[in-house]
Amino acid sequence: MVHIFLLALCLFFSSSVPSHGSVQDFCVADYLAPEGPAGYSCKKPANVTVADFVYSLAKSGNTTNIINAAVTPAFAAQLPGVNGLGISIARLDLAPSGVIPLHTHPGGSEILVVIQGKISAGFISSSANTVYLKTLKKGDIMVFPQGLLHFQVNAGGTKAIAFVSFSSPSPGLQILDFALFANDFPSMLVEKTTFLDDAQVKKLKGVLGGTG
Amino acid sequence: MVHIFLLALCLFFSSSVPSHGSVQDFCVADYLAPEGPAGYSCKKPANVTVADFVYSLAKSGNTTNIINAAVTPAFAAQLPGVNGLGISIARLDLAPSGVIPLHTHPGGSEILVVIQGKISAGFISSSANTVYLKTLKKGDIMVFPQGLLHFQVNAGGTKAIAFVSFSSPSPGLQILDFALFANDFPSMLVEKTTFLDDAQVKKLKGVLGGTG
Amino acid sequence: MVHIFLLALCLFFSSSVPSHGSVQDFCVADYLAPEGPAGYSCKKPANVTVADFVYSLAKSGNTTNIINAAVTPAFAAQLPGVNGLGISIARLDLAPSGVIPLHTHPGGSEILVVIQGKISAGFISSSANTVYLKTLKKGDIMVFPQGLLHFQVNAGGTKAIAFVSFSSPSPGLQILDFALFANDFPSMLVEKTTFLDDAQVKKLKGVLGGTG
Amino acid sequence: MVHIFLLALCLFFSSSVPSHGSVQDFCVADYLAPEGPAGYSCKKPANVTVADFVYSLAKSGNTTNIINAAVTPAFAAQLPGVNGLGISIARLDLAPSGVIPLHTHPGGSEILVVIQGKISAGFISSSANTVYLKTLKKGDIMVFPQGLLHFQVNAGGTKAIAFVSFSSPSPGLQILDFALFANDFPSMLVEKTTFLDDAQVKKLKGVLGGTG
Amino acid sequence: MVHIFLLALCLFFSSSVPSHGSVQDFCVADYLAPEGPAGYSCKKPANVTVADFVYSLAKSGNTTNIINAAVTPAFAAQLPGVNGLGISIARLDLAPSGVIPLHTHPGGSEILVVIQGKISAGFISSSANTVYLKTLKKGDIMVFPQGLLHFQVNAGGTKAIAFVSFSSPSPGLQILDFALFANDFPSMLVEKTTFLDDAQVKKLKGVLGGTG
Amino acid sequence: MVHIFLLALCLFFSSSVPSHGSVQDFCVADYLAPEGPAGYSCKKPANVTVADFVYSLAKSGNTTNIINAAVTPAFAAQLPGVNGLGISIARLDLAPSGVIPLHTHPGGSEILVVIQGKISAGFISSSANTVYLKTLKKGDIMVFPQGLLHFQVNAGGTKAIAFVSFSSPSPGLQILDFALFANDFPSMLVEKTTFLDDAQVKKLKGVLGGTG
Incomplete structure (x- = not known):
């Protein structure tokens, strides 16, 4: 009976052409392959381990x-x-x-x-x-x-x-202060689009390392 | 032939139970019925007119x-x-x-x-x-x-x-200045979470009608 | 200046017809209105409070x-x-x-x-x-x-x-044991579709209150 | 032991407020309640029977x-x-x-x-x-x-x-011939937007019952 | 007239830069390219044939x-x-x-x-x-x-x-018996998380080739 | 204070492993990498410029x-x-x-x-x-x-x-006349599935360059 059942394992999910290893239960990120609008490419299922699902x-x-x-x-x-x-x-x-x-x-x-x-x-x-x-x-x-x-x-x-x-x-994650004061967003435009005072903008740019 | 074809119109899309008027080509908003996560409820198709799709x-x-x-x-x-x-x-x-x-x-x-x-x-x-x-x-x-x-x-x-x-x-539409300065967001919390100076916050609250 | 700006608040987001209070930032569940495939109907925004977003x-x-x-x-x-x-x-x-x-x-x-x-x-x-x-x-x-x-x-x-x-x-949440042994799923069908022994099925049905 | 386990059934899925009967495993259409962009409203789970899932x-x-x-x-x-x-x-x-x-x-x-x-x-x-x-x-x-x-x-x-x-x-289901020839789509517009001859349009409108 | 119209075919769908062959009517699987969360990569449209859409x-x-x-x-x-x-x-x-x-x-x-x-x-x-x-x-x-x-x-x-x-x-496709009894899911954990008896688990593991 | 804050920029969004440059704010098309059902692969964020978002x-x-x-x-x-x-x-x-x-x-x-x-x-x-x-x-x-x-x-x-x-x-973009008359869709099948006359089909095939 075991023999027949093991055979069943192979035959049960039968297919007339080889199946192409879909991993669609999950799609563990392969950081080296292209990323698309829905996320990273998937690692081959054979290379997936429990470590891919665990983090500290x-x-x-x-x-x-x-x-x-x-x-x-x-x-x-x-x-x-x-x-x-x-x-x-x-x-x-x-x-x-x-x-x-x-x-x-x-x-x-x-x-x-x-x-x-x-x-x-x-x-x-x-x-x-x-x-x-x-x-x-x-x-x-x-x-x-x-x-x-x-x-x-x-x-x-x-x-x-x-x-x-x-x-x-x-x-x-878009942190408001970083978006306004920690990059090269020109101060004149920051002031024009936020109504903040020039002194305020320059003070926080100084603190956060922004330029412009 | 006409007769048969008109009959075809009725019989072609046959169904053994009455169909329940789905409007899923579109779902024109019925502002008086409940709204859900996917949008407003739909008007009955019979009440939809071209005016529902046009605006100036x-x-x-x-x-x-x-x-x-x-x-x-x-x-x-x-x-x-x-x-x-x-x-x-x-x-x-x-x-x-x-x-x-x-x-x-x-x-x-x-x-x-x-x-x-x-x-x-x-x-x-x-x-x-x-x-x-x-x-x-x-x-x-x-x-x-x-x-x-x-x-x-x-x-x-x-x-x-x-x-x-x-x-x-x-x-x-979330306008930054309105979110910060045109409602009852307490000034102390605005300052703590934006690093803006108290004077700046109060000035813009004054302009935009904010309280707190 | 304040006066003009407060006016701006009204005029800024102008519309030639009245707006119909969409709540699509969020859709707090109204448990008394109909539920649809995307979830519960939304409470009127005016009735939403912070308590709707907080739980212990x-x-x-x-x-x-x-x-x-x-x-x-x-x-x-x-x-x-x-x-x-x-x-x-x-x-x-x-x-x-x-x-x-x-x-x-x-x-x-x-x-x-x-x-x-x-x-x-x-x-x-x-x-x-x-x-x-x-x-x-x-x-x-x-x-x-x-x-x-x-x-x-x-x-x-x-x-x-x-x-x-x-x-x-x-x-x-579908708990396997509850699905098999805690409802009226006929024992004969449970056994036929799981290959579990009759004694095993009846024992767990006894424990979990299943019938059939 | 049965007693304790039946108690478990109640306590296992505990909640400090009453649950509001979500039916999100499925949402059997209630044809009498409003329809939304995601489909019909759901029948109350207690009213759902196997007949709702079966058809001939x-x-x-x-x-x-x-x-x-x-x-x-x-x-x-x-x-x-x-x-x-x-x-x-x-x-x-x-x-x-x-x-x-x-x-x-x-x-x-x-x-x-x-x-x-x-x-x-x-x-x-x-x-x-x-x-x-x-x-x-x-x-x-x-x-x-x-x-x-x-x-x-x-x-x-x-x-x-x-x-x-x-x-x-x-x-x-949008049947091309019905869209062109079985409604009140004006013949002049049908011809202008399909390049079909007037005689052809009028012939098929005759057959399919179209007007205009 | 033909000449002008054939020209129309080229000019009608005009673009100031070359178009990059999108295949978004459909995305026939290319089993050799990376798979992502939304499915397989697409074959180049030029390589797609009707055989890609037909199966027996x-x-x-x-x-x-x-x-x-x-x-x-x-x-x-x-x-x-x-x-x-x-x-x-x-x-x-x-x-x-x-x-x-x-x-x-x-x-x-x-x-x-x-x-x-x-x-x-x-x-x-x-x-x-x-x-x-x-x-x-x-x-x-x-x-x-x-x-x-x-x-x-x-x-x-x-x-x-x-x-x-x-x-x-x-x-x-997750077959319950295969998930429980046809892999290396440790018997002790199977028993602990299903309340099945040890003898039952070992019997079905024997039949289905499970280990552990 | 600046020093500490710049340090903050690095430490604030801390991670115990290196982050893998996700670009999920947007996914600017890389026309040379594979396309999937959700669209083109993404360019590396470092290669994205404002020109990728602007067109005339x-x-x-x-x-x-x-x-x-x-x-x-x-x-x-x-x-x-x-x-x-x-x-x-x-x-x-x-x-x-x-x-x-x-x-x-x-x-x-x-x-x-x-x-x-x-x-x-x-x-x-x-x-x-x-x-x-x-x-x-x-x-x-x-x-x-x-x-x-x-x-x-x-x-x-x-x-x-x-x-x-x-x-x-x-x-x-599926233009009806092009679908019917500007490719190799066999005239006999066009006629059978649209009820258009043979002369009409052949006339428009002639104009639009269709064959078959």
């Missing part, structure tokens, strides 16, 4: 910086197993005065869960221009819809940790 | 305002025929010193075509933080990927007009 | 049961703010001998992060029939592609906690 | 008509269980001289399998304008990509039967 | 095996023309006592049509855990929503044949 | 042809920046008697805005077979749902210009 966010990001905070992503660019699967995750560390400045994720919605400490968070809706604010404690979760400006700040006297998940393997 | 953007928006510019949308909320179809359009009018301030469309990518005058436009990528700038003249088009900060300013001495199309019937 | 997963689920484990979901059915956003989350609690039995999420991929304790987890690919296994400790994450059989078991001597995020607001 | 295409469509053929659809409008699932099916009957005239499905791709007889089928690509033709016999299948003009004609001396599946629950 | 499912799969049944797929891995089109098909053959054991398709919904004989089929919903069962005869169709456990068994005394279509070109 | 549709297409009209596309095949973004655009030029003949876009919905002159346009719905007609003047817009037959004709005595946007970077 155990260590705190380094918060010895001016925002006293860190984001450690496990997006498709770091964790090949999420490629094509519509999900990714990151770790937030906020020292007592830590701030994740106003930012957007152009490519995905976010859900945050507080693991330690207290976090005040908020987002602003687009046309209605409503501000949604909440102070969250351990075990609280909060949703941030795709593409809307939002922030997180430490709201307790102690270090805060959160995990944030995204509805995309590559949600992107 | 012939008139200039009123640019007698502090930005000397106007956006006139034909999104699903104004033009019921685009509901569910993944497309919409708007008209931009920029007086000689007009500015469409930095903003994002959380829900769609944009393509702009200049109809009259000259427009300088730009967008900033997210993680790479690169600024892409171009001065466009009549007949030029430019692409703005979904969710990224971008702007348009009049770059000639005369009125400029453009049409902007979107990859969504409801792309949304 | 602070409390452990009750693990005093035969699997010594609990799943506490924050899906669209519990957390209205995730409706339509392609994301949701749940909390897993595993007592020292706790087991989340083999199951699938027909509607979404999953990413797990261990918050406390140790968890052994695994999934099985479809056509290639490969088993991917890993023992995870605090801070480790693991990906489970959509629709594939997977499990989590406590791998330490102490309580384990994890958060699991999904690429859908309603990923579903 | 056992009977031949009536081919006593001028095309000697019939299409019997099981789309979302006939079969409520496919609503939202991205699939549907129809039966084709072609009498010995039967023809399914040139048509498109605006909303889905098609796969055809011949059950009886012989069928010649073809489609035309868009920009490259290539004609792909094949005569199919029993057991042969053929793919017709979304939105492209295609046809099927009986290629044997005996009745032919096929099943055609679609990548949408509501693929639509 | 005329021959019965070999049912001389322990399940007395066979599945013969025409998925993207076998039929290059369905790549990217959201549809595929397979043939089921069930000898008089044939069984397609409990399985899921992680990547697509299914619609079945009985061509010959009688088939009893069923699926189980996820959270509600409801069993939907039906005995189908020739011409009957049945829908199986994505990712849910389902089965088909011969319900007559004669051979049964069915065609099953899927809402994906690569729906996947 | 300033020049009229050549309307010295039998239709007295021209379509100038800026699809993904011409404008690499729209690849993967769900949007594209084209320019229509219609001399006084110009006609864009009946056609479909299999891959996208369309929105048209008249820039100069007058245009009569229309489309035909599928199952309901309704004709929607409108004469449009400067500034008017009209929607054409995906895959439905539609046309545009000059309705004034002067040249007309319009821009048409699409909900896809590669919407395709």
Whole structure:
């Protein structure tokens, strides 16, 4: 009976031409092959191991910086197993005065869960221009819809940790201050399109290393 | 023969139970019925007319305002025929010193075509933080990927007009200054999450009517 | 100047017909209106508050049961703010001998992060029939592609906690043992389609309350 | 032990607020509630029965008509269980001289399998304008990509039967001759936009009952 | 006039830069180029022939095996023309006592049509855990929503044949018994996550060739 | 402070493994790498310039042809920046008697805005077979749902210009007359599947260069 059944394994899923090894249960990123609008190319299934689906966010990001905070992503660019699967995750560390400045994720919605400490968070809706604010404690979760400006700040006297998940393997991260003050966006255009004062723009460009 | 063929019209698309009037070629918005994640509910096909698919953007928006510019949308909320179809359009009018301030469309990518005058436009990528700038003249088009900060300013001495199309019937519009300074976003939080000075925040809140 | 600018607020986003209050930044679930293939109908924006986007997963689920484990979901059915956003989350609690039995999420991929304790987890690919296994400790994450059989078991001597995020607001949960043994699936058909012995099927039906 | 386990059934999938009966495994069409861009509203799960997922295409469509053929659809409008699932099916009957005239499905791709007889089928690509033709016999299948003009004609001396599946629950059906000659499309516009002769247009309008 | 019109063919679809041969009507699989999350890479349009869209499912799969049944797929891995089109098909053959054991398709919904004989089929919903069962005869169709456990068994005394279509070109196939008993899934973990007895697991592992 | 902040730029977005340069804000077409179902492969971000997002549709297409009209596309095949973004655009030029003949876009919905002159346009719905007609003047817009037959004709005595946007970077263009009369579609099959007279088919094949 065993013999017949093993034969069954071969014959059961029969095909009159050879099958071409589709890996569409998942598409583990092959960083050396071309990337397309839907994500990275897939590794050959035979080369996929469990390590492609596992990652460690155990260590705190380094918060010895001016925002006293860190984001450690496990997006498709770091964790090949999420490629094509519509999900990714990151770790937030906020020292007592830590701030994740106003930012957007152009490519995905976010859900945050507080693991330690207290976090005040908020987002602003687009046309209605409503501000949604909440102070969250351990075990609280909060949703941030795709593409809307939002922030997180430490709201307790102690270090805060959160995990944030995204509805995309590559949600992107556009930090407002970096977009305005940390590249070569000409100051005159920044001022014209934000109504910020020249002194303010130049001061923050100085801090963040922007030119122009 | 006519008789038989007319009969054919009835019998050709045969069905053993009555068909339930699906309108899935299109789903013209019924503003009185519930809205869902994919858009408005559909009007009954029998009530749809060509007027549901037609709109006029012939008139200039009123640019007698502090930005000397106007956006006139034909999104699903104004033009019921685009509901569910993944497309919409708007008209931009920029007086000689007009500015469409930095903003994002959380829900769609944009393509702009200049109809009259000259427009300088730009967008900033997210993680790479690169600024892409171009001065466009009549007949030029430019692409703005979904969710990224971008702007348009009049770059000639005369009125400029453009049409902007979107990859969504409801792309949304989040204007940075309005999100920061034209609602009840507490100044302390604005400052903490943008590094702007208190005086700057309060000045612009004063101008734009923000509180808190 | 203020006066002109406030006027600008009204005129800037001009429209020749009244706009019909689209809420497409987000679509907070209205549980009393019809549900469609894309999710629940949306609450009127004016009725949306920050509470619609916030939830608490602070409390452990009750693990005093035969699997010594609990799943506490924050899906669209519990957390209205995730409706339509392609994301949701749940909390897993595993007592020292706790087991989340083999199951699938027909509607979404999953990413797990261990918050406390140790968890052994695994999934099985479809056509290639490969088993991917890993023992995870605090801070480790693991990906489970959509629709594939997977499990989590406590791998330490102490309580384990994890958060699991999904690429859908309603990923579903099909627990293998419940599908086979906890409903009225006729034993004869269970046996015929699983090759399990009659005694085995009847034993587990007895335990899980299945009939037929 | 049974007692504890039945308790487990209740406690296992725990939630601190009542769950709101999501039916997102499937969304069986409720023809009396509003339809949206993603399909019909869903019936309450408690009202769903197996009959919602089953249909009969056992009977031949009536081919006593001028095309000697019939299409019997099981789309979302006939079969409520496919609503939202991205699939549907129809039966084709072609009498010995039967023809399914040139048509498109605006909303889905098609796969055809011949059950009886012989069928010649073809489609035309868009920009490259290539004609792909094949005569199919029993057991042969053929793919017709979304939105492209295609046809099927009986290629044997005996009745032919096929099943055609679609990548949408509501693929639509636009028959070229009906679009041109069986409605009130003004003859002058038909001629101007097709270059057909006036006599040809009027002849076929006569046959198909068109006006204008 | 011909001359002018042929010229028109060239000039009509004008472009100021050369067009780069997009093949987006369809994307016939090139099995030698990289695969991505959306499917295989596309063959150059010039190399596509009608054979890429045609396949034969005329021959019965070999049912001389322990399940007395066979599945013969025409998925993207076998039929290059369905790549990217959201549809595929397979043939089921069930000898008089044939069984397609409990399985899921992680990547697509299914619609079945009985061509010959009688088939009893069923699926189980996820959270509600409801069993939907039906005995189908020739011409009957049945829908199986994505990712849910389902089965088909011969319900007559004669051979049964069915065609099953899927809402994906690569729906996947996870057969429960193969996932549990035909690979190296450690018996201890199988038992722990299914509550099956050790003897039962080892017996079926023996039959199906599983190890561990 | 600057020093610390520049350090922050490096440390803020921390990662324990190198990131693999994802470009998912956008995916500018690399015409030399493989194309997939979701579009062209992406250029390396470092090679992307603003020129990839800009195009000129300033020049009229050549309307010295039998239709007295021209379509100038800026699809993904011409404008690499729209690849993967769900949007594209084209320019229509219609001399006084110009006609864009009946056609479909299999891959996208369309929105048209008249820039100069007058245009009569229309489309035909599928199952309901309704004709929607409108004469449009400067500034008017009209929607054409995906895959439905539609046309545009000059309705004034002067040249007309319009821009048409699409909900896809590669919407395709199937012109009815070209599909029927400008390739090797055998006349006998054209006649059989359209009911056009042999003389009519041969006349238009002669004009449009068709064979067979």
